[in-house]
Amino acid sequence: MDTIGNPVQQVLQHVKPSQTTPSKKLVKHTRPDPDELPPIFDPTVDRKFQTLVCFRENNGDIEIRRPLSAEERDAIEARKAALDPVIEPYGPDDRTDLEACLGTMFAGFRSMRQQGDTVATTVMITLGVLRKFPAWAIQATCGKAAAGVINPHWPPNDAELATVVRALVQPYRAAHDRARRLLEAKVS
Numbered sequence: 001m002d003t004i005g006n007p008v009q010q011v012l013q014h015v016k017p018s019q020t021t022p023s024k025k026l027v028k029h030t031r032p033d034p035d036e037l038p039p040i041f042d043p044t045v046d047r048k049f050q051t052l053v054c055f056r057e058n059n060g061d062i063e064i065r066r067p068l069s070a071e072e073r074d075a076i077e078a079r080k081a082a083l084d085p086v087i088e089p090y091g092p093d094d095r096t097d098l099e100a101c102l103g104t105m106f107a108g109f110r111s112m113r114q115q116g117d118t119v120a121t122t123v124m125i126t127l128g129v130l131r132k133f134p135a136w137a138i139q140a141t142c143g144k145a146a147a148g149v150i151n152p153h154w155p156p157n158d159a160e161l162a163t164v165v166r167a168l169v170q171p172y173r174a175a176h177d178r179a180r181r182l183l184e185a186k187v188s
Contacts, residue, residue: 034136038082040171045079049178054188062181063188073183080179086172087134094135099123105142106155129158130165137168 052064068076090098102123130138141150141164150156150164 032086032134032136034140037086037136037172038079040175042079042175044075045179045182046175049182052182053185062185064182064185065188067187068182076179076182080176080183083172083176083179085134086136087169087176089132090130090135090138095127098127098135098138101139101142102126105146126158126161129162133162133165133169137165140168141165 052066052068053062054065099120103119106119106122138161141161144150144164145156145161150160156164
């Protein structure tokens with residue numbers, strides 16, 4: 001009979017240590033550190049959005065009162081660039097870490113202590129459901145589930161996980177969308 005930790009060990013044995021080279025640090029879109037995410041509200045950009053917008057159509061297109069100055073455009077572009085990696089879906093480089101994170105979270109619930117291929121299948125299905133979300137949000141949600149914040153008695157199903165992840169990412173997507181629309185806005 002396998003010990004309780006074996007399913008987790010099976011998932012973790014495939015985890016490779018992440019390799020960060022100096023050249024990867026220079027890439028524009030680096031994986032955001034969950035502890036160092038940009039602020040959800042940036043007064044420089046978000047207040048500018050409120051004061052410049054004079055018309056908003058139902059489909060989200062906006063018009064602004066005057067052209068953006070060079071400093072304003074730079075600040076808005078910097079804000080959008082800072083938010084780009086925060087809202088990007090996880091990539092192939094994140095998959096191993098996410099598999100380990102989900103496997104560990106599921107193993108924390110007695111009813112989910114499965115063995116072998118069943119663990120891998122559960123993790124793969126969950127990753128498929130969460131494929132449009134960033135890695136940092138999935139990892140944060142796994143932490144919440146493991147800590148009993150989502151439901152301390154039962155493992156979260158895929159829909160519950162997606163709801164929590166979506167709630168974490170939504171303010172960043174809204175901020176990114178505001179910055180993008182401000183950059184694309186027409187002057188009235």
